[in-house]
Amino acid sequence: MEKLKMMLVDDEQRFLSTFKKLLAKKGYDILTVPSGQDALEKLRTENIHVVILDVKMPGMDGITTLKQIKKLYPMVEVIMLTGHATAESAVEGLKSGATDYLMKPADVEDLIQKAEEAYSKRQILEEKIRVAQTRSFMKSPREIIRDTE
Numbered sequence: 001m002e003k004l005k006m007m008l009v010d011d012e013q014r015f016l017s018t019f020k021k022l023l024a025k026k027g028y029d030i031l032t033v034p035s036g037q038d039a040l041e042k043l044r045t046e047n048i049h050v051v052i053l054d055v056k057m058p059g060m061d062g063i064t065t066l067k068q069i070k071k072l073y074p075m076v077e078v079i080m081l082t083g084h085a086t087a088e089s090a091v092e093g094l095k096s097g098a099t100d101y102l103m104k105p106a107d108v109e110d111l112i113q114k115a116e117e118a119y120s121k122r123q124i125l126e127e128k129i130r131v132a133q134t135r136s137f138m139k140s141p142r143e144i145i146r147d148t149e
Contacts, residue, residue, distance in 0.1 A: 004119045005029040009039040010054040022108045036065030043073050049122055050115045055082035055089055063092055070097035077118035081106060
């Protein structure tokens, strides 16, 4: 089984460095980037399973970044993170494809739990896709009998 790989996206450098250290100590593979645009660039070259994405960032905000991630990389799970949560931004994020929502200051254990849940969700979906693809290649007994006649 592949190891969970996360990317933290936040314009607060202190948050990125602190959480990267905490998560790395717990054995997680972590990438950090300071903007939504940088996140999209990294996703082109890295196999990221879960993105922890700040909502309020200069330039491309979290909701715009989320929509781009889900459009370009639909299998990537995204957890929104903000210190400025509103009911509207939470609903918009979840409607746009976010798996979950966390408030800052986030507890590292809560973040890990949410990331693990998102990764499990992704693995279940990937398995369903593999089964569907396998079925599309397999013939039913009726088709096999018909082909031999």
